[in-house]
Amino acid sequence: MLAPYACQAEASRGRLHPEQISTFRSPFQRDRDRIIHSSAFRRLKHKTQVFVEHEGDYYRTRLTHTIEVAQVARTIAGHLGLNTDLAEAVALAHDLGHPPFGHTGEDALALLMAPHGGFDHNAQALRIVTRLERHYAGFDGLNLTWETLEGIAKHNGPVTGPHASGSHAVGSGPLPYALAEVNALWDLELGSFASAEAQVAAVADDVAYNHHDLHDGLRAGLFTEADLMDLPVTGPAFAEVDRLWPGLDPARRRHEALRRVFGVMVEDVIAVARGRLQASNPQSVEEIRAMDGPIIRFSKPLYQNLKAIKSFLFIRMYRAPAVLVERSRVTAVVNDLFPLFMRRPELLPEDWQGDVAGALSAGDPQTALARVVLDYVAGMTDRFALQEHARLIGPGG
Numbered sequence: 001m002l003a004p005y006a007c008q009a010e011a012s013r014g015r016l017h018p019e020q021i022s023t024f025r026s027p028f029q030r031d032r033d034r035i036i037h038s039s040a041f042r043r044l045k046h047k048t049q050v051f052v053e054h055e056g057d058y059y060r061t062r063l064t065h066t067i068e069v070a071q072v073a074r075t076i077a078g079h080l081g082l083n084t085d086l087a088e089a090v091a092l093a094h095d096l097g098h099p100p101f102g103h104t105g106e107d108a109l110a111l112l113m114a115p116h117g118g119f120d121h122n123a124q125a126l127r128i129v130t131r132l133e134r135h136y137a138g139f140d141g142l143n144l145t146w147e148t149l150e151g152i153a154k155h156n157g158p159v160t161g162p163h164a165s166g167s168h169a170v171g172s173g174p175l176p177y178a179l180a181e182v183n184a185l186w187d188l189e190l191g192s193f194a195s196a197e198a199q200v201a202a203v204a205d206d207v208a209y210n211h212h213d214l215h216d217g218l219r220a221g222l223f224t225e226a227d228l229m230d231l232p233v234t235g236p237a238f239a240e241v242d243r244l245w246p247g248l249d250p251a252r253r254r255h256e257a258l259r260r261v262f263g264v265m266v267e268d269v270i271a272v273a274r275g276r277l278q279a280s281n282p283q284s285v286e287e288i289r290a291m292d293g294p295i296i297r298f299s300k301p302l303y304q305n306l307k308a309i310k311s312f313l314f315i316r317m318y319r320a321p322a323v324l325v326e327r328s329r330v331t332a333v334v335n336d337l338f339p340l341f342m343r344r345p346e347l348l349p350e351d352w353q354g355d356v357a358g359a360l361s362a363g364d365p366q367t368a369l370a371r372v373v374l375d376y377v378a379g380m381t382d383r384f385a386l387q388e389h390a391r392l393i394g395p396g397g
Contacts, residue, residue, distance in 0.1 A: 003081030005282040007195050013146035016130075016186055017139040027145045028085035034142040035089060039135075040096045040128045041066075046381035048102050049209070049216070060212045062095050062102075068212065069094065072204035072266060073197075076296075079270050080277070082197050089144075090151035090201040097124030099378040100385040101330040108334040109378060116370040117177035122168045124378055125152050127178040130185070132375055146186065151198030153179060153188045161191030163292060166202075177371070192289040196273075199296035206298075207265045210306060215258055217317040225254060231312055232305035237261050268302045333389045334377065340392060341373040342366075347392065348376055 002008060009026035022030050035041055044063035060068075070091040077087035098121045099105040106121055113119040126149065130141040153159065156166030159179070164171045175183065175190075183190060193199070214234065217223055228234040237260040241253055248256070273296050280295070282288050288295055298306065317323065341347055345356045352372065359368035380388070 001081070002083060003277075005196060005277065005285055005288050006082045007086050007147050007197055007285050009083065009085070015143045015145055017143050019138075019143065026085060028083060028089055028148065031142070031144045031148045032085055032089040032092060034144065035092045035096070035129070038096070038129075038133050038142060040133060040379070041092070043379065043381050044095065044098075046383045047098055047100055048382055049213070060216055062098055065208060065212065066092055066095050068208040069201065069204045072207050073201045076200045076204060076266065076269055076273075077197055080196070080200070080273055080296075082200060086147055086151065086195065087197040087200045087204075089148045090155055090198045091204055093125060093129060093144075093148065093152050094155060094201055094205060095121070095125070096128050097121040097126070097378070099124075099334075100380045100382045101327075101334065104327045104330055105334055105378075105385075108331045109338070109374060112335070112338045113370060113374055116367040116374075119374060119378070120168060120176040120179070121378075122152070122156070123176035123178035123182075126182045127375070128379075130182050132379070146188075147195060147197075149182065149186070150188050151194050151201060153182070154190060154192075154194045155198040155202040157194075157202075157294065158192055159190040163191070163193070165294075189289070193291055193294060194289070195285050196288050196295055199294050203269050203296050203298070206306075207262065207269070210265065210309060211258060211262045213313050213317060214261065214309070215254070217313065218254060220317075222320045222322075223312075223316045225250075225257075227312075227316070228257075232308055233261055233264055233302070234258075234309065237264070265298070265302070265306075268299050269296065272297060272299045330382075330385075333385055336393050337385065337389055338373060338377055341376065342369060345369060345373070348373070352376055 007028070009028050012027045015027075021027070025033065041063075044066055045061055047062040049060045049062065049065055070088045073087040073091040074084045077084045099109055101108075106119065109119045128141075129144055129149070129152065133141050136143065154168075156168055158164045159169055159175070160171065170176075174180075179190075182188070214228070218225065225238060229238055234257065237257040238253070240260060241248065241256045245253070245256070276295050280287075280291070282291075282295070297303070345360075346353075348356060355372045355375075356369065359365060359372045362368035377385070
């Protein structure tokens with residue numbers, strides 16, 4: 001039994017291209033399965049979070065991160081009486097639009113695309129699931145339900161209007177073109193909050209990367225367990241493990257401490273959400289969407305503690321000298337490949353030449369071509385981008 005404020009599968013607003021209802025799966029289960037079987041989802045295996053894909057087999061990739069986010073989302077959604085299938089579908093799709101080389105690649109593409117409508121990985125995810133996946137006979141994309149598309153578009157908060165929030169918000173500014181195109185086809189109500197299920201996916205993303213960036217940074221030797229003893233949440237977690245198991249093997253000590261950090265975040269989200277839901281007593285998902293703030297979030301004290309951890313990670317991990325050297329190298333890869341394809345679009349694969357021809361006959365061929373090149377480059381894995389750069393530019397390029 002789902003809570004009254006949950007998204008009910010039978011009340012879905014449907015799909016842009018009507019389809020017969022599945023006999024065995026709900027609409028949201030079907031969305032989840034289509035995302036898992038998509039080409040873009042498979043490519044997440046060789047796209048990175050912080051480290052470049054070839055640097056080590058133990059570091060998280062976009063795929064392992066996405067699986068962790070989906071697990072957390074299902075856990076939280078289940079405890080709150082929400083639709084776990086929808087929460088999982090949004091979680092599985094939330095990073096589909098990321099280019100190679102993590103946020104470094106995104107920063108490079110955003111600058112290159114500034115004259116042509118910009119680049120936003122969240123909007124690109126929508127472009128993938130509505131246009132770029134081309135496998136079905138009756139439509140481009142995956143033909144996901146409105147609720148899943150809404151969740152992808154605004155799981156971090158409203159994109160437009162007075163409550164616009166999160167890294168993808170534009171307020172009263174222009175929408176990223178990829179989002180504007182989808183929204184023109186089907187109004188995603190960008191000024192309101194998303195369903196509680198989508199909000200759960202957003203918080204699950206925070207939980208997962210806060211946890212695994214600590215783990216990956218320790219494994220990479222960018223900081224030590226001793227450095228974490230002075231931080232909120234992590235310090236008490238290590239202290240508790242030391243009290244319960246003095247002299248524990250270092251690898252087990254690390255695991256036991258970080259799983260406690262993980263637990264603190266999940267338990268905090270569930271407790272806060274239960275309190276806020278009880279206080280506001282929403283009776284429908286529409287009441288969730290109409291609120292003036294998110295219903296799913298960390299408590300204020302934990303949020304401040306996590307800010308301290310993020311500040312530590314920014315200095316010691318994301319801007320570590322070794323990481324900055326690699327950021328510079330992979331930025332050059334993107335900055336070489338993108339203009340090369342703009343000058344010589346015939347270098348794009350044969351199955352992309354139809355898009356190239358359409359772009360070159362458009363009213364603004366340069367912008368149209370840039371968007372085709374973006375789709376191609378953003379879809380690359382770290383490995384493929386490096387291989388293509390070596391093939392087309394040369395190892396010393």
